[in-house]
Amino acid sequence: MSLTNERIQQRLNEKFPDQLYNWQEPYGMLTFTGSKEINLKVMQFLFDDEELNFRFLSDLQAVHYPNQVGEELAVVYHLHNWVSNVRIRFKVFTDIKQPDVYSATALYQSANFMERETYDFFGVNFIGHPNLIRILNVDEMDYFPLRKEYPLEDQTRIDKDDEMFGR
Amino acid sequence: MSRPVQFNNTVKFQGIPEGYMGEGFMATNFEKVVSLARKNSIWPLPFATSCCGIEFMATMASHYDLARFGSERVGFSPRQCDLLMVMGTIAKKMGPVLKQVYVQMAEPRWVIAVGACASSGGIFDTYSVLQGIDQVIPVDVYVPGCPPRPEAILDGFMKIQDLVNAEGLRRRNSDQYKSLMESYGIQ
Amino acid sequence: MNDHILLPEGSIEKQTTTLNLGPTHPATHGVFQNVLELDGERILKATSTVGYIHRAFEKIAERRPLYQITPLTDRLNYCSSPINNMGWHLTCEKLLGVSTPKRVDYLRVIIMELARISDHLICNSIVGVDSGAYSGFLYVMQFRELIYEIYEEVCGSRLTTNIGRIGGFERNFTNAAFEKLEKFLDDKSGYPAQLREFENLFTRNRIFMERTIGCGPITAERAMNYGFTGPNLRAAGIDYDVRVHEPYSSYGDFNFTIPVGKTGDCYDRFLVRNAEMWESLSIIKQAYQKVQAFKGAEAEVYHADVPAYYLPEKKDVYTKMEALIYHFKIVMGETEIPAGELYNAVEGANGELGFYLISDGGRTPYRLHFRRPCFIYYQAYPELIKDGMLSDAVITMSSLNLIAGELDA
DSSP states (O other): OOOOHHHHHHHHHHHSTTTEEEEEOGGGOEEEEEOGGGHHHHHHHHHHOTTTOOOEEEEEEEEEOTTSTTOOEEEEEEEEETTTTEEEEEEEEEOSSSOEEEOOTTTOTTHHHHHHHHHHHHOOEEETOTTOOOSSSOTTOOSOTTSTTSOSSOTTOOSSOTTTTTO | OOOOOOOOOSOOOSSOOOEEEETTEEEEOHHHHHHHHHHTSOOEEEEEOSHHHHHHHHHHSSTTOSGGGTOOOOOSOGGGOSEEEEESOOBTTTHHHHHHHHHHSOSSOEEEEESHHHHHOTTOOSTTBOSOGGGTSOOSEEEOOSSOOHHHHHHHHHHHHHHHHHOOSSGGGSHHHHHHHHHHTOO | OOOOOOOOTTOTTOOOEEEEEOSSOTTSSSSOEEEEEEETTEEEEEEEEOOTTOOOHHHHHTTSOGGGSHHHHHTTSGGGHHHHHHHHHHHHHHHHTOOOOHHHHHHHHHHHHHHHHHHHHHHHHHHHHHTTOOHHHHHHHHHHHHHHHHHHHHHSOSSSOOOOBTTBOSSOOOHHHHHHHHHHHOTTTSHHHHHHHHHHHHTTOHHHHHHHTTSSOOOHHHHHHTTOOTHHHHHHTOOOOHHHHSOOTTGGGSOOOOOOOSSOSHHHHHHHHHHHHHHHHHHHHHHHHHHHTOOGGGGGOOBOSOTTTSOOOHHHHHHOHHHHHHHHHHHHTOSOOOOEEEEEEEEOSSSEEEEEEEEOSSSSOSEEEEEOHHHHHGGGHHHHHTTSBHHHHHHHHHHTTOOHHHHHO
């Protein structure tokens, strides 16, 4: 018996009535959004349930939408059910002024480095993470580079002529 | 009964320094002999960080053998090596590490920057990549390419050999060299 | 491994040493740092630091049109860069709704499996080098040169290939490329013979077995929780392979098995990679036969017919109006890119390489994230080496096939 997107949506809506919204299926992958308070509860339910069985966290990342005031940072979880071969995407939005999201490291060990990377790039503060420090950038960096307002190049260079490079 | 002495005068020597040769001895300039010995026995330290490191592995393997140039032994301790081959992108996080490795090397030491990333930052003009290792250490030869072919790495290595050959014994004590080291903040 | 001398509690020698297996170390292939806390030679704790080669790929990708991101993907897992390139092209094709003809799919499979062989080849021979056996490395590197020559026939470059385009390849495979492929596949003098010799050196070698069996094991549940994919996961016992679960590029047309190990230690990882090389050889043979079955006009097909995304031929650009317009639109970035978000995964040499692409309809992606397998399974390294010896830590590191470019991106 295969697990269809409608069935997943139905089970989730039964368990979390009216708390999950924005159901879409871009390119066949079920995508839904929830409030950031229930992100761990939803993932725990998807993990424990025998039928849903989403036991593998493929990916954890964030996206910055500077135009959505109050919900600028989206933390995106990609979960995968290996038995029925179904993937889903779960998004959680948070305000950029207070980007606190519960950490998933207790449930998935693979979330450890991925959350550190998300913190490093976007500044999302994961509550409950054992070691939330910068991972890829230098430790002394004081801004979060992948946010849209920061440029790609190093601004402190003096040896490059900006006119020649079209900047 | 003694054997007749034979002189082998059909073999030509390459790369011998000029000097006065006689039977069983040769008189030449001391610098030239030292340079000849140095250039044919360079021990490199492969500081391989990324893709250029894999091309270095191909250079070291049997197809494009680096050992025939005298680098049979690649060392990983900076105290024992002459040539620092920096291959791959150096990020800002790695810059101090590179400088520490360079400082530990004993004189005379040479540096070859292999690849576009080590020479000038390469295709990564970003906030996190050091735009060329000559921001932190002095470089002798730059090998362009992304990644350079093993032949190009060997060409760069041969240019280092030319540099080693031409270097006098007193260069490392000269004022010009000292001021170069000062400009990098290296004692 | 566990019968070492334990000093009594309170003895003066019972102190731990901190050892820095630093970013520049012959054992670390690539730059990452492990600070180990040792009790004699036994490892108590390890802390890893990565980021020494962080090149900000994801930020760069927000500035480049889709076809210019391919050279970035090369430099993720640079030992098998064609797989990364093809994965990216497949993601773009899914976004743009392009479907490739069968011949293109089969040619892609040949190139991807060659890349997989070249990556596993390096990994296995470096396990040998790290345990002191240098000769195996020298033997198999010769065939890596032959694989490079095949890449050169198609795309012009050896290592960071930037091979293929959105919709296919940049040029048809020449006869020389197929000849070199046949030379590679030859049973007597090609790679199969060399691989048999390599196996003879290592697989039942007593020293190698004693070095690697029981070294850095991991159970299947822990591996799944740590996000392992690829040969490391299959060595632990789970047969998850993206080529079988979500077949892409006509992998469903091929007949191959997935080798699976039991304990997930270094020996199992070595054997799994070895067996995967044999499977890849078999897939390449099948794909080659299928490619040769195309005759006539079909044998000239090397890209999909999508003039909106695939640059037209130069002679058409100079003579035909539509080709000129398409060329202009593609290069200046005026083509229609649909908005949407998708996650596409391919089976890289190290595991599931995923691309999470959010497009807002502009010429550059709004957000591109690479799900890099090395980065995710490197988290398990401190757990794998705990209570082992220092030299086992070195072997575990090289058998995990940690590639720094993929760790940091």
